[in-house]
Amino acid sequence: xxxxxxxxxxxxxxxxxxxxxxxxxxxxxxxxxxxxxxxxxxxxxxxxxxxxxxxxxxxxxxxxxxxxxxxxxxxxxxxxxxxxxxxxxxxxxxxxxxxxxxxxxxxxxxxxxxxxxxxxxxxxxxxxxxxxxxxxxxxxxxxxxxxxxxxxxxxxxxxxxxxxxxxxxxxxxxxxxxxxxxxxxxxxxxxxxxxxxxxxxxxxxxxxxxxxxxxxxxxxxxxxxxxxxxxxxxxxxxxxxxxxxxxxxxxxxxxxxxxxxxxxxxxxxxxxxxxxxxxxxxxxxxxxxxxxxxxxxxxxxxxxxxxxxxxxxxxxxxxxxxxxxxxxxxxxxxxxxxxxxxxxxxxxxxxxxxxxxxxxxxxxxxxxxxxxxxxxxxxxxxxxxxxxxxxxxxxxxxxxxxxxxxxxxxxxxxxxxxxxxxxxxxxxxxxxxxxxxxxxxxxxxxxxxxxxxxxxxxxxxxxxxxxxxxxxxxxxxx
Amino acid sequence: xxxxxxxxxxxxxxxxxxxxxxxxxxxxxxxxxxxxxxxxxxxxxxxxxxxxxxxxxxxxxxxxxxxxxxxxxxxxxxxxxxxxxxxxxxxxxxxxxxxxxxxxxxxxxxxxxxxxxxxxxxxxxxxxxxxxxxxxxxxxxxxxxxxxxxxxxxxxxxxxxxxxxxxxxxxxxxxxxxxxxxxxxxxxxxxxxxxxxxxxxxxxxxxxxxxxxxxxxxxxxxxxxxxxxxxxxxxxxxxxxxxxxxxxxxxxxxxxxxxxxxxxxxxxxxxxxxxxxxxxxxxxxxx
Numbered sequence: 001x002x003x004x005x006x007x008x009x010x011x012x013x014x015x016x017x018x019x020x021x022x023x024x025x026x027x028x029x030x031x032x033x034x035x036x037x038x039x040x041x042x043x044x045x046x047x048x049x050x051x052x053x054x055x056x057x058x059x060x061x062x063x064x065x066x067x068x069x070x071x072x073x074x075x076x077x078x079x080x081x082x083x084x085x086x087x088x089x090x091x092x093x094x095x096x097x098x099x100x101x102x103x104x105x106x107x108x109x110x111x112x113x114x115x116x117x118x119x120x121x122x123x124x125x126x127x128x129x130x131x132x133x134x135x136x137x138x139x140x141x142x143x144x145x146x147x148x149x150x151x152x153x154x155x156x157x158x159x160x161x162x163x164x165x166x167x168x169x170x171x172x173x174x175x176x177x178x179x180x181x182x183x184x185x186x187x188x189x190x191x192x193x194x195x196x197x198x199x200x201x202x203x204x205x206x207x208x209x210x211x212x213x214x215x216x217x218x219x220x221x222x223x224x225x226x227x228x229x230x231x232x233x234x235x236x237x238x239x240x241x242x243x244x245x246x247x248x249x250x251x252x253x254x255x256x257x258x259x260x261x262x263x264x265x266x267x268x269x270x271x272x273x274x275x276x277x278x279x280x281x282x283x284x285x286x287x288x289x290x291x292x293x294x295x296x297x298x299x300x301x302x303x304x305x306x307x308x309x310x311x312x313x314x315x316x317x318x319x320x321x322x323x324x325x326x327x328x329x330x331x332x333x334x335x336x337x338x339x340x341x342x343x344x345x346x347x348x349x350x351x352x353x354x355x356x357x358x359x360x361x362x363x364x365x366x367x368x369x370x371x372x373x374x375x376x377x378x379x380x381x382x383x384x385x386x387x388x389x390x391x392x393x394x395x396x397x398x399x400x401x402x403x404x405x406x407x408x409x410x411x412x413x414x415x416x417x418x419x420x421x422x423x424x425x426x427x428x429x430x431x432x433x434x435x436x437x438x439x440x441x442x443x444x445x446x447x448x449x450x451x452x453x454x455x456x457x458x459x460x461x462x463x464x465x466x467x468x469x470x471x472x473x474x475x476x477x478x
Numbered sequence: 479x480x481x482x483x484x485x486x487x488x489x490x491x492x493x494x495x496x497x498x499x500x501x502x503x504x505x506x507x508x509x510x511x512x513x514x515x516x517x518x519x520x521x522x523x524x525x526x527x528x529x530x531x532x533x534x535x536x537x538x539x540x541x542x543x544x545x546x547x548x549x550x551x552x553x554x555x556x557x558x559x560x561x562x563x564x565x566x567x568x569x570x571x572x573x574x575x576x577x578x579x580x581x582x583x584x585x586x587x588x589x590x591x592x593x594x595x596x597x598x599x600x601x602x603x604x605x606x607x608x609x610x611x612x613x614x615x616x617x618x619x620x621x622x623x624x625x626x627x628x629x630x631x632x633x634x635x636x637x638x639x640x641x642x643x644x645x646x647x648x649x650x651x652x653x654x655x656x657x658x659x660x661x662x663x664x665x666x667x668x669x670x671x672x673x674x675x676x677x678x679x680x681x682x683x684x685x686x687x688x689x690x691x692x693x694x695x696x697x698x699x700x701x702x703x704x705x706x707x708x709x710x711x712x713x714x715x716x717x718x719x720x721x722x723x724x725x726x727x728x729x730x731x732x733x734x735x736x737x738x739x740x741x742x743x744x745x746x747x748x749x750x751x752x753x754x755x756x757x758x759x760x761x762x763x764x765x
Contacts, residue, residue: 242725
């Protein structure tokens, strides 16, 4: 077969001005942190992008005080319509500076520019636009005639969708009248700090949004601060449990969006090409660094061979490499630590007897890379069918009947998302009804929208983000 | 003619639709408000709690899968049957809580009305808490509330009937199944309520009532990996420790109020939403 090669199509990074040193954003100003600064690295090139301040307990305390003061004196008493207008401003600023955010996100995270440009940044702006409209309509949120904000929200977010997770946390908190202390992930702090500049351009009152960068200790200080009223965390189930333990016995309210091991179920009547596209999008989107990734493919036995062959053919056309290249499908693994974890679990998968497959092709020499990987002959007891890999690794299992598909899909401690591929409407609805998962995508996968609640069952956490339901996380009933 | 000698009742547990004694063989004396002996109640053990969780899990698929209309009728039936035994409940509440006959009867009436109130909620939750989501793309997208699963309920220690119904009925209305630990000092209305549940078309295992000490059984329920949620209302000083245990499996936790609330107030949705998940389903639109 003739293969037409693509010429490189790199996105220019000139739109981004990197700084050698980044400070914390507290009370409306950038300040130094008390800790030893971290270096943030481009995972595709190992280039150091800049030095980032690390917040200590004292810095976090300063941020919480600023947030408390802003809550009591400015943001709380403000007319709700005006709070909404600030959020509309932020949404517009994110749209105006969208390309800058997209390039910076790709540099810091390693995700393909097409994803940061077409998914992360537009969705982040949409979240602010959506929640802006709620600010003066909260009495219609279903929490009584005069729902009240909780106060100061301490928020800790992961590295897989740095700006988007910030938007999921900050937009509803502010719309509901809370103020925020947010801790970005240690490997991806840059877009959060650029967002701080957006807050300044919007003339958002000082202290309403505070951003304290750092690693786990800084996050712990935010979560455990005595004057925080609300804790919101997105990240691993293990850390989520520690946080749930630490807020026990306090008056803090808590929402958790944790890990997943989603089943993507393909029935024999599904349109195979469409299903293959969905399966690929489900697991290789964002290098599989997605809590709701469709990491377990459950295929009806009669179409297993056909589907796997088609899947492998399609994966062979995925382009792995320079995230700034607009032809790239799969970018860099975010950190050496994550790459080591992926390698370890893939090694366990091979050792436990599953068959591993990867496409041909070279990977770049520098940076953190892992090829799209498919395991067949996987049983439900295999670690790769149970543990969240958080990488581009798909495990294929089979089933014979819808009941067996549902039983296998639900055979996990997680319950974040699931997929169904079938042309039969009644079957889709019946299976969707029985899946114990917070988001079910039927004949599609990895779709997100600010109006659509997102969050898990079981050990994938509790609370929802998005939609009217999501406001419950930041309001108390009057 | 001499007065007839009354036939006294043996109070047992209610697990899986049956009335077993505690597998531990333990009982403890229950006194009325003036300290006089009334009966020996079964003292549930860790094993009884585990058996109750097994029963509740087994009943979950049927109860959560029943239509909301059906669940509403079953809960309404509980109110009907309870109304017929109001005098017996009033006598027990008056004796156990040391209330006047009138106040005890008012508590019973409120408890019956609470079942009626929650019976009417079953087929409205999805419309009030769910709906379609106007996503920016060619997709039909809707959200529905679904029950979390098996919920452990530590019932209030003071309000032995109205408080008990106020914490159990919302859990059943959501479609969850329940393992309830009664008030330690005032357990008898819980067992009489079990007799009502057993004769009201509530499927066996949907509600399981254990008499005994929440301080003893609570920790096992808080840790149990097949319990999805826990209501700590009657936990007392153990509440913080139980919430910490519940974090190990990320249970949904309804925290204990600072003091036992006035159960006559309108409860709103606040006792149902903690044990409801939101499921969102997407499907493309196209021809």
